[in-house]
Amino acid sequence: MRFAxxxxxxxxxxxxxxxxxxxxxxxxxxxxxxxxxxxxALWDSLSATGFVGVHMPGDVGxxxxxxxxxxxxxxxxxxxxxxxxxxxxxxALSALQADGRADLIERVLxxxxxxxxxxxxxxxxxxxxxxxxxxxxxxxxxxxxxxVEVGAGVTMDQTRPLAxxxxxxxxxxTLSAKALDVAKHTGWIAVAADALGGAQACLDRTVEYVKExxxxxxxxGGFQAIKHRLxxxxxxxxxxxxxxxxxxCAVDEGAEDAELALHSAKAFAADAYATCAGAMIQLxxxxxxxxxxxxxxxxxxxxxxxxxxxxxxxxxxxxxxxIGLGAIAA
Amino acid sequence: xKLGFTEAEEAFRVEAATWLTAAxxxxxxxxxxxxxxxxxxxxxxxWEKYLAASRWSCIGWPAQYGGRDATLAQQVIFAxxxxxxxxxxxxxxxxxxxxxxxxxxxxxxxxxxxxxxxxANGDHIWCQGYSEPGAGSDLGGVRTKAWRxxxxxxxxxxxxxxxxxxxxxxxxxxxxxDPESVGSKGLSFxxxxxxxxxxxxxxxxxxxxxxxxNETFFDAARTDAxxxxxxxxxxxxxxMALLGFERGVSTLGQQMGFRNELDDxxxxxxxxxxxxxxxxxxxxxxAEIGLxxxxxxxxxxxxxxxxxxxNPAAFTYKIQWxxxxxxxxxxxxxxLGQAGEISDAHGEYAFSRLPHLFLxxxxxxxxxxxxxxxxxxxxxxxxxxxxxxxxxAK
Ligand SMILES: Cc1cc2nc3c(=O)[nH]c(=O)nc-3n(C[C@H](O)[C@H](O)[C@H](O)COP(=O)(O)OP(=O)(O)OC[C@H]3O[C@@H](n4cnc5c(N)ncnc54)[C@H](O)[C@@H]3O)c2cc1C
Numbered sequence: 173m174r175f176a177x178x179x180x181x182x183x184x185x186x187x188x189x190x191x192x193x194x195x196x197x198x199x200x201x202x203x204x205x206x207x208x209x210x211x212x213a214l215w216d217s218l219s220a221t222g223f224v225g226v227h228m229p230g231d232v233g234x235x236x237x238x239x240x241x242x243x244x245x246x247x248x249x250x251x252x253x254x255x256x257x258x259x260x261x262x263x264a265l266s267a268l269q270a271d272g273r274a275d276l277i278e279r280v281l282x283x284x285x286x287x288x289x290x291x292x293x294x295x296x297x298x299x300x301x302x303x304x305x306x307x308x309x310x311x312x313x314x315x316x317x318x319x320v321e322v323g324a325g326v327t328m329d330q331t332r333p334l335a336x337x338x339x340x341x342x343x344x345x346t347l348s349a350k351a352l353d354v355a356k357h358t359g360w361i362a363v364a365a366d367a368l369g370g371a372q373a374c375l376d377r378t379v380e381y382v383k384e385x386x387x388x389x390x391x392x393g394g395f396q397a398i399k400h401r402l403x404x405x406x407x408x409x410x411x412x413x414x415x416x417x418x419x420x421c422a423v424d425e426g427a428e429d430a431e432l433a434l435h436s437a438k439a440f441a442a443d444a445y446a447t448c449a450g451a452m453i454q455l456x457x458x459x460x461x462x463x464x465x466x467x468x469x470x471x472x473x474x475x476x477x478x479x480x481x482x483x484x485x486x487x488x489x490x491x492x493x494x495i496g497l498g499a500i501a502a
Numbered sequence: 503x504k505l506g507f508t509e510a511e512e513a514f515r516v517e518a519a520t521w522l523t524a525a526x527x528x529x530x531x532x533x534x535x536x537x538x539x540x541x542x543x544x545x546x547x548x549w550e551k552y553l554a555a556s557r558w559s560c561i562g563w564p565a566q567y568g569g570r571d572a573t574l575a576q577q578v579i580f581a582x583x584x585x586x587x588x589x590x591x592x593x594x595x596x597x598x599x600x601x602x603x604x605x606x607x608x609x610x611x612x613x614x615x616x617x618x619x620x621x622a623n624g625d626h627i628w629c630q631g632y633s634e635p636g637a638g639s640d641l642g643g644v645r646t647k648a649w650r651x652x653x654x655x656x657x658x659x660x661x662x663x664x665x666x667x668x669x670x671x672x673x674x675x676x677x678x679x680d681p682e683s684v685g686s687k688g689l690s691f692x693x694x695x696x697x698x699x700x701x702x703x704x705x706x707x708x709x710x711x712x713x714x715x716n717e718t719f720f721d722a723a724r725t726d727a728x729x730x731x732x733x734x735x736x737x738x739x740x741x742m743a744l745l746g747f748e749r750g751v752s753t754l755g756q757q758m759g760f761r762n763e764l765d766d767x768x769x770x771x772x773x774x775x776x777x778x779x780x781x782x783x784x785x786x787x788x789a790e791i792g793l794x795x796x797x798x799x800x801x802x803x804x805x806x807x808x809x810x811x812x813n814p815a816a817f818t819y820k821i822q823w824x825x826x827x828x829x830x831x832x833x834x835x836x837x838l839g840q841a842g843e844i845s846d847a848h849g850e851y852a853f854s855r856l857p858h859l860f861l862x863x864x865x866x867x868x869x870x871x872x873x874x875x876x877x878x879x880x881x882x883x884x885x886x887x888x889x890x891x892x893x894x895a896k
Contacts, residue, residue: 173511173575174504175801176809181503240503379885394888399881406880407822410815414798415791421505429794436791488787489780495768495790501778 175417177244184241188248191217196252198466204255205330208300211255216283218256225281227358228265232274233281239420242358243365247416250369253469255331257297259366259480260287263359264305267312270351276314276344279303288312288355289337290481298335299324305347305355306339312347312355315339329476331469357423357434359481364416364437367445367477371412374445374452374470375405381456392455401451408444415440432494439487445474505801507575515579521558522587536590537759537855539714543669546593550624560598560622563606567614568622574808578801581755585762593669597621597628601674601693604744608731617672617693631661631675631694631718632741638663639875641676641741642685646720648677648692653727655679655692657700657720663869667703667716670696675720676741679734691737693729700724710861711851745871753800753819757793760823763830764793766855771837785833792826814884821876824866831860 177185195214204211218224227242228234235241242262249258264286268276280286280303287301295304299322304315319341327333379402382393392398419437422430449471453460460467478484489500507515526534530552533545553559554568562577563569572580592598602621605613620626637643646659657677667673673694680688694701700723705713732740768786771777777786799815799822806813834856835842842857853861867873881887 173507173578173801173808174805175798176805177503375885379887383887391888394890396878396890399885399887400874400877402885402887403821403877403880406814406884407818407825410799410818411792411795411822413815414795414802417503417802418505418794418798421503425505427505432790432794436794439787440791440795485784488784488791491787491790492783495787497768497771497777497783497786499778500780500783501775 175421177240181240181244184237185244185248187221188223188245189251191221191223192248192252192254196249196254196256198469201253201255201331201469209255209327209330209333210257210285210297210300214254215256215285218258219281219283224258224261225265225277227262228269228277228281232277234277238424239358239361240417240424243361243416243420246362246365247369247372250366250473251373253331253370253373253466253473257285257287257301257332259359259362260296260301261285262362263288263355263481264303266358267305267347267351267355268314270354271345271347273314273345273347276303287337288359290356293481294334295322295337296332296334296480298322298337299333304337304339306337307352308339308346310349310352312352313339313343314345314347315341315343319343327476329472331473332476332480334476356481357430360434360438360487361416361420361423363477363480364412364419364441367441367474368409368412368416370470370473370477371405371409371441371445371448374448374467375402375409377466378402378405378452378455385457398455401455405448405451408447412437412441412444432491435487435490435494438482439484439491442474442478443484445470445477449474505798507579511575511579514576515583518558518580519583519587521556522583522589525552526587526589533590534588538712538858539591539666540712542590543593546590547624547627547669549590550592550594550627552624554623557622559624560602563602563618563622567606567618574804578754578804582758585755585758593666594621594624594627596630596665597626597672600630600744600747601628603747604674604740605731607743608740612728613693613731626671627666627669629664629667629670629673629696629718631664631673633663634660635662639872642738644676644678644689646675646677647681648675648679648690649681650727654724655690655727655730657692657694657723657725659720661718661720663706663715664703664718665715665869667696667718668705668713672696673701673718674731674744676737679737683735686738688735689737689741690734691731691740692725693731694720694723694725698723709864710853710858753823754797754804756823757796757800760793760796760827760830763827763855763859764789767830767834767837770834770856774837774839774841776837776839782833782837785836789826789830789833792822792829796823796826817876817880817884820870821867821873821880824863824873827859827866828863831856831863835860 200211222235223245225234226237230236284302286303287295287298288305289295291307304320305312321338321340323336382398383391385392415437419433422433453467459465530549533549561570561572565571605617648655648657675692675694676689679690700721702719704717706715707713776782803813803816845853882889
């Protein structure tokens, strides 16, 4: 039993945190938001450090690590609400890997952006993607940009703009049902980890704020109504952390309960994030409601994490079926 | 980062499970599946001794005191297998989980030699004398007094909510030994035999209809001067350290019991058709998630303590399981509907497992530190927020 990071994993976490804290600054994220929602320079750094293909094999240029390491990186990105297409690209890479498409993996690891649109869902960062994986007939079709029609409007979370994508030309590949499955698995872990990082940032930043902000002649962090709400956030976050790393380990180890772990992580972490981001705004008072303050970046990302690759309710319904509750009554 | 246990640990699991199954289907089949804290106390006392005879009682303790020097992982595994085999609540829970480890940490060699083997072999069953009518969350308000008289400590005062005192041989008490002191200063931690004229136990009936806890009166009760843990006046530190042991290995065994409760609820939902209701399904799935997260949270916490450190997540654990279990009780009543409100115990005020859970779990967010106190601890110790003002009129 050793349910904690190895030394190597702790080092990856530190490196990833340093990188995102250094590069995914509020300023740069806001510049990306005003543009197409992607910080290209940051994306290049992530590609260069091998973070994008952390879970890909060595012979195609990956780092040969697993879901735990991928979660570590996604968590660090989420902590800074980084404006990069990390999640969908990593999910797409898993699908390509499942069907042995080394040629396409190399394109992505070379710096291209891949995105994934599940049935009925929108493609994150669709407007800037180079490679599109679209759910169709129980599998995935892969298409280049010139074979898809991309419809985009203004997205609530400007760090992850969504686009409606439609296949209009010939796909360059079709992928199996298994590839679709692993794309989902990676996607769920990455979203859950993003949510965990975001929730933790909401807590950390709010704790800092309430220690400084004075009202009634004292730091507001001394008021029990505030302390208790922050304590509740920590209770949620620690559960979310267990969920994310349980799921990541379960997939890496091929554990029996991996499916259950994945649905649990996605539903629980995304909901915890939403709770924490809402509390962050509340506990900051008026400043928390401004465009200028970063609180809304977290709040909007939390909402986006909740709906990306299936809602919390859908994931809980999947669990209901796994644990033998049968079908919903007609 | 790993989820599973090693092969050697899994071999230990088989050994423990085999022994437990044999015991709980053989000579102790009658206590198997007992969940109430107050049912069959005499048989459960025998069960403590039976466990001890094969040294399965306090496996984490040093062999010298009746343990097995078991690793943390082995203790976790044993706790899981104990619950899986349907082992009854340990009558000596407070002795094994709380006072034993505290004596190991703070006791003199003589105290260890005197008290630990007696806990390990099932001779001494212990209870906890902390709370008083005027001191619950605020234990600094303790008024029970003690003073030296010859070779004894003499104790005068009243404790309340003393769980299982009616079955116990010894009680650990925090008492004010410096009459001039206030708050956490001037308190001492005393080990007191129950079987004497100066100690009176009076049952209190709980909202479940059962009597698990009691009022305990000390009327010139006595204990040997040697039976003080730590220095006179320094009892607060010992008392607080003991509370730290409440978040121990037993938490994982506890979860196996929670698993059984959730399984009962799922069974009930399937039996009466409410499992098909989308709202109920969402809530049951959420309960399933919560249970799993408790397990992996506990594993993270235990990994940290096996590494010799601590994990701030440990502070969140009490509130997590207490809330989970209370919600499960409420969900159980939602699943059972009105049928859950009528007792099937032939005229007695006694309810079967799920309705009993609904009632009993109101205590989960109170004992062992209320949710509010837990939140204060998280905010102050894990998040570093300003401490609450602690003033007390003298
Ligand atoms: C089933 C059961 C078994 C028990 N067994 C034992 C036992 O074996 N031995 C023993 O010594 N005790 C035992 N207890 C007692 C238990 O530890 C106390 O009930 C608990 O510590 C709360 O104290 P209290 O009842 O005096 O409530 P109070 O402390 O009066 O609390 C009342 C309310 O005020 C809140 N509150 C109090 N202080 C604060 C604060 N600073 N900030 C915010 N809110 C606050 C509490 O959270 C609670 O909601 C048991 C209790 C129960 C229910």
